Amino acid sequence: GEDVEQSLFLSVREGDSSVINCTYTDSSSTYLYWYKQEPGAGLQLLTYIFSNMDMKQDQRLTVLLNKKDKHLSLRIADTQTGDSAIYFCAESIVYAGGTSYGKLTFGQGTILTVHP
């Protein structure tokens, strides 16, 4: 089955770049996602990438995918105190017909702390 792993903590200084890493095990056609969860809040989808892509950039966010090593990273440029949150990596396998049956497999979450 699918397995997704993340480191649990990351601490950065405001204005620096943050890089959150994730590894996954499934090599099928898959979508890979980054979600953000602020304290006491639900999940916010930040960005996602399909497994046939290497990189995706969206404003301050850059997602890099290394398919050979099954490694996904999220880089946040110019990190701000408002970026402090838990970041979840997740994957969903795409089956025939294009569905994932609504199933996401999540990593443990990385707690990002941004210091002034």
Add this chain to the structure above:
Amino acid sequence: EAQVTQNPRYLITVTGKKLTVTCSQNMNHEYMSWYRQDPGLGLRQIYYSMNVEVTDKGDVPEGYKVSRKEKRNFPLILESPSPNQTSLYFCASSFSGKGNEQFFGPGTRLTVL
């Protein structure tokens, strides 16, 4: 407004007292799921449903039941809650089952004493 709603948002109960957490979506989505979130474990899928009267187990279904009698509702039932079911629960829905289209509810924090 398109949304997934959950009730209650917070619940404290005692071991063995049956409870139901409701989930409702107003987007006519076919796929719905329940997840639980625990520190250091991320979110794990409990059950999912592909349509009315079609449900299947996720990764951690023990101690839970679900039903899907109507398309918009997907309640999570704990027949005999135990303290290890203390957790934060999220309901999610999507039209085609694709992860990038999933809408998550606001979460229900359950404490079982």
